[in-house]
């Protein structure tokens with residue numbers, strides 16, 4: 001039997017997702033109409049012989065997470081549990097801490113998935129590849145091709161062209177190493193815990209040898225248990241005949257910033273043609289005009305003269321008035337878009353209202369369409385003290401009056417704006433406003 005672990009991180013993570021991550025833990029943010037994590041769970045639940053999915057993170061258990069778990073268990077008929085780390089233990093420390101739970105029932109292998117990626121999740125292909133390559137206890141990393149410049153933002157893998165054995169692994173190198181990058185999706189044999197255990201033992205010994213961190217006694221136990229899969233394990237395993245890369249041509253992207261959530265939505269909406277055609281809206285008599293891929297929650301109330309798409313997701317209880325135009329945007333639950341407003345490249349927060357004839361617009365941060373290996377740049381919100389121009393985000397319960405323009409802006413939750421706000425130009429570079 002098989003298991004899967006999803007690394008969901010915790011509240012200190014997801015800072016590039018603010019202000020949206022104030023309202024909902026980032027892994028539950030809706031992408032293409034369902035929580036980000038649900039795409040992972042659906043993919044895991046489809047793998048034959050999958051017995052359990054464990055979410056590991058350092059969020060305090062909360063109502064939203066609990067509700068999500070109950071619903072997902074009912075929907076996918078599989079055991080799904082949340083295991084909370086007492087502190088951020090790193091990508092390897094969390095699975096090591098909960099190793100007894102992972103190996104209980106003796107799974108022959110288990111997947112580990114970063115929560116903040118969007119992918120076609122070729123998990124059965126990884127299993128097949130693992131059986132066909134290397135020794136039976138080998139470990140597999142999912143890899144994809146990036147361009148030279150962007151590869152530096154990821155784990156980089158040098159592999160034997162014929163066997164696909166990983167010969168060299170460098171996490172976020174400062175100079176070019178390889179254009180094959182780590183997708184943050186792994187298939188492990190339980191033997192991985194021997195390797196993580198060896199790092200833990202070494203960390204413990206170091207802690208006894210150096211019990212002080214400067215003047216202060218260091219928090220030894222936590223320090224010993226903090227283990228990174230990438231730097232501490234993969235780098236050491238490379239070249240040992242144990243680590244292999246399965247290269248995928250399927251879609252893949254990180255979801256770090258809110259801008260990348262719109263891009264990820266586009267990728268998943270496109271996948272719905274084969275995986276969930278019922279989730280895609282179609283043009284019907286008496287329904288709004290649909291262009292390209294659009295998701296509409298069944299409880300949304302949309303005027304038939306509105307025009308939506310491509311790449312639009314409309315959440316639960318949303319109201320969209322006459323003549324409204326929405327493109328490349330995510331409209332979160334219970335938002336109201338009044339008649340004739342226009343929303344482009346934006347995320348409209350929960351319970352927000354956009355007045356009549358208002359225009360809310362952002363700048364897309366899509367990867368270069370002329371480069372087949374380009375990835376989305378998940379910039380930090382601020383560069384040199386200025387917000388980087390990106391999509392417009394309205395936090396929850398924001399009110400935009402009628403007939404104003406909001407351009408390239410981030411509006412914090414619960415704001416009532418009373419005039420237009422636009423991109424400012426300072427010298428030749430554009431900046432973004434944050435209210």
Ligand SMILES: Nc1nc2c(ncn2[C@@H]2O[C@H](COP(=O)(O)OP(=O)(O)O[C@H]3O[C@H](CO)[C@@H](O)[C@H](O)[C@@H]3O)[C@@H](O)[C@H]2O)c(=O)[nH]1
Nearest residue numbers: 007008009056057088089090094114115116154155182184
């Ligand atoms: N449970 C838990 N999860 C964690 C922790 N730290 C990070 N995570 C989760 O692990 C994933 C990776 O997080 P980061 O540490 O932010 O790494 P990264 O910059 O995204 O890089 C990783 O992913 C890239 C692909 O997206 C890889 O290319 C790269 O090599 C690396 O694995 C995220 O889903 C995050 O929530 C932790 O202490 N505990």
